[in-house]
Amino acid sequence: xASNTAPAIAVIGAGISGLSASARLRELGLQVQVxxxxxxxxxxxATRRIGHLGFDHGAQYLTVRESTLEKVLAxxxxxxxxxxxxxxxxxxxxxxxxxxxxxxKRFVGVPGMSTLSRSLRGKSVVTLGTRISSVAxxxxxxxxxxxxxxxxxxxxxxxxxxxPAPQAADLLADVSPDLARACAEVxxxxxxxxxxxxxSPLQLDFDAAFVDDEVIAWAANESTKxxxxxxxxxxxxxxxxxxxxDHLEKDADLISRDxxxxxxxxxxxxSAEPTTRVAHRWRFARSAEPRAYGNLLxxxxxxxxxxDWTRGDRVEGAFMSGFRIADQLAILAGEMSG
Ligand SMILES: Cc1cc2nc3c(=O)[nH]c(=O)nc-3n(C[C@H](O)[C@H](O)[C@H](O)COP(=O)(O)OP(=O)(O)OC[C@H]3O[C@@H](n4cnc5c(N)ncnc54)[C@H](O)[C@@H]3O)c2cc1C
Numbered sequence: 001x002a003s004n005t006a007p008a009i010a011v012i013g014a015g016i017s018g019l020s021a022s023a024r025l026r027e028l029g030l031q032v033q034v035x036x037x038x039x040x041x042x043x044x045x046a047t048r049r050i051g052h053l054g055f056d057h058g059a060q061y062l063t064v065r066e067s068t069l070e071k072v073l074a075x076x077x078x079x080x081x082x083x084x085x086x087x088x089x090x091x092x093x094x095x096x097x098x099x100x101x102x103x104x105k106r107f108v109g110v111p112g113m114s115t116l117s118r119s120l121r122g123k124s125v126v127t128l129g130t131r132i133s134s135v136a137x138x139x140x141x142x143x144x145x146x147x148x149x150x151x152x153x154x155x156x157x158x159x160x161x162x163x164p165a166p167q168a169a170d171l172l173a174d175v176s177p178d179l180a181r182a183c184a185e186v187x188x189x190x191x192x193x194x195x196x197x198x199x200s201p202l203q204l205d206f207d208a209a210f211v212d213d214e215v216i217a218w219a220a221n222e223s224t225k226x227x228x229x230x231x232x233x234x235x236x237x238x239x240x241x242x243x244x245x246d247h248l249e250k251d252a253d254l255i256s257r258d259x260x261x262x263x264x265x266x267x268x269x270x271s272a273e274p275t276t277r278v279a280h281r282w283r284f285a286r287s288a289e290p291r292a293y294g295n296l297l298x299x300x301x302x303x304x305x306x307x308d309w310t311r312g313d314r315v316e317g318a319f320m321s322g323f324r325i326a327d328q329l330a331i332l333a334g335e336m337s338g
Pocket of ligand 1: 012013014015016017018035036037038041042043044045057058059060061062063130131132133162163164167191193238282284285286306307308309313314315316318
């Protein structure tokens with residue numbers, strides 16, 4: 001439990017890594033303030049609402065290998081806010097060949113992936129709608145953060161930056177050149193996501209597909225996930241990285257049209273008419289070459305970096321990176337106040 005005299009740590013970003021770091025810091029007795037530029041939690045693991053429809057437009061599900069995450073998920077599964085999703089999953093090629101998909105236990109938030117972020121947030125203080133534009137050293141014991149409107153936050157005894165690597169590099173350039181350099185080396189690929197609904201079910205013989213195609217890489221019937229409504233039938237489509245990059249600045253409406261047409265063609269449901277069709281551009285979706293980084297914490301400055309890209313580009317990696325850096329920073333903050 002955090003006391004009022006405990007050192008305060010700033011976390012930039014309320015995605016899975018930032019919320020995991022915040023939860024862990026609080027568990028270790030520190031005060032935390034999370035700053036998030038969007039109006040909601042979850043970052044790339046958020047659920048997008050379009051009218052009364054919900055789409056997991058980023059992360060589709062999470063897989064779990066680490067016991068630390070397993071322990072956090074167990075009570076959420078018991079409460080029904082996280083559940084197993086067991087789709088009939090196939091590999092689909094543009095020549096319409098189907099083969100079974102990889103076996104894995106896939107978990108989803110109920111009724112959307114955002115419930116995972118809301119659960120991780122717990123009682124953490126999160127300031128939404130605030131983009132941090134700079135990080136500055138106040139003196140050798142404290143940091144301040146500035147927002148775009150000239151608003152200043154702090155002092156903080158430590159800072160954890162959890163934005164995607166290229167954005168983290170910009171924030172760190174002046175205050176921690178070594179960390180900034182490590183972030184700047186990471187290439188992150190974009191992804192166009194299209195959310196599409198059909199009043200009449202497509203009646204396809206699969207729930208989700210990894211697609212070997214130039215345009216579409218993934219398709220999932222959201223309505224087959226636990227706790228979602230069956231009508232209308234909602235699908236999330238993800239475009240292939242190269243196609244997303246080549247069409248990154250194209251009009252979103254044209255992108256969604258092209259993606260839906262292509263998906264219907266490949267899946268064999270080409271006569272279906274969508275009732276809703278919206279595209280979302282993820283500029284920094286996944287790193288080009290996923291890898292695991294060692295320690296991304298500057299122990300003297302008590303400033304560090306976390307995020308999925310530091311541990312394998314998945315929800316679980318994001319969670320573990322936040323958890324681990326919180327452990328390391330809590331030790332340093334304890335030494336400082338002791
Ligand atoms: C299309 C797509 C599909 C995916 N599918 C899967 C999947 O099926 N399974 C899986 O395990 N993983 C999947 N992933 C990966 C997963 O979404 C990520 O690993 C995870 O959500 C990353 O969490 P994070 O906290 O590291 O980063 P983010 O979610 O990106 O969080 C960073 C946060 O920082 C905020 N931010 C950025 N700059 C600032 C600033 N200057 N000031 C304040 N706030 C700022 C952002 O708004 C964001 O909320 C997918 C990702 C994408 C894009």
